[in-house]
Amino acid sequence: MPLTSRPLRKLGFLTIGLFDETDPGRGHESTLQLIELGEHLGFDSAWVRHRHLQYGISSPVAVLAAATQRTRRIALGTAVTPLGWENPLRLAEDLATVDVLSGGRLNPGVSVGPPMFYDRVKDALYPDTANAEDFGYGRVERLLDLVRGEPAADSSGREGFEVFSERVQPHSPGLVRRMWYGGGSLRSARWAGEHGMNLLTSSVVKAEGPGDEPAEFAAIQLSHIRAFRAAHPDGEDARVSQGLVVIPTDSASSEQRARYERYAAERLPRTAAPQGPARMMFAPDLVGTSEVIAERLRAHVAFREVDEVAFALPFTFEREDYEQILTDIASKLAPALGWRPRA
16 A cells, blocks of 8 residues: 555745844745755755745745755745735746756745735735736736746837847746646635636645634645646646644754744644634644655645645744754655655
8 A cells, every 4th residue: 555645746845034124134045955955865845935014035036046056856846925015927038048048957836825915015006006006816927828828918029229028038848837826715726726826835725615614724735736637638647735834843952842842832723713804724833853744744635736835934933943853854854755766
């Protein structure tokens, strides 16, 4: 019997890239070094997350451009880029540029919806069009069309000494197949499938259904994965990556283990029931030896449906903690789940 119905095939990790406001260079350098370590350990992918107007990576595409020049094999992704902050045309240019620099390793993940705390930032972000902006799925469709190479202008050719293109340049033909949607609802999972994207599902989902109906994270996430694949042209072969928080403690010091357990315990109460008007459901953080975590993952009905993961690193830990966690994931946890690094 296999360890899971879909043996783990691709191993990734996600980092937020925190930094000290007085020394941002050190935090960004630490993120790049973690990506380098991930490649050294055999990880298949490394993902970074947006943090606008916070002390985390505000420009993952720029950070990943630097990472392309310090790595050779590992895939590089965003999980996710909220498109409410972006112009699809300019973003398409940036993504294609980084994909070319990486040799075809970029995996952009995107999401829709108004920017967080929109009332606070709309005058700076969209001073003339704040009330007219559409933050729906159409923004993703525009981005996909531009990445695919659909016309962005109504003419091309030479004008004077300059040559113009009607489509985004550079054009990276394979990039559109590596576009991901970060979905936490049944509707978004179906939409991503219908539009042929890949699906990023994380440790947060929307608990849909009657308010008095029991909510169980894994079952909700499983319904999203199945709805996505049912709508996708590739069916059961459609790519899904799961992003739970896992913290193996095999090589951790006693002090680290205690700190990790406190971190998970402080966040555990929010997992008991849907939170807020949107009824968001959070998965518990998985802390323990690789053997214990592997057992819990094998019992997770949504995990059994995927063969790719981007395990999320916890917030606010030290670089030494992240190095220990990544090393244990690659050397102990992932092999226990059937993963093997590429030769």
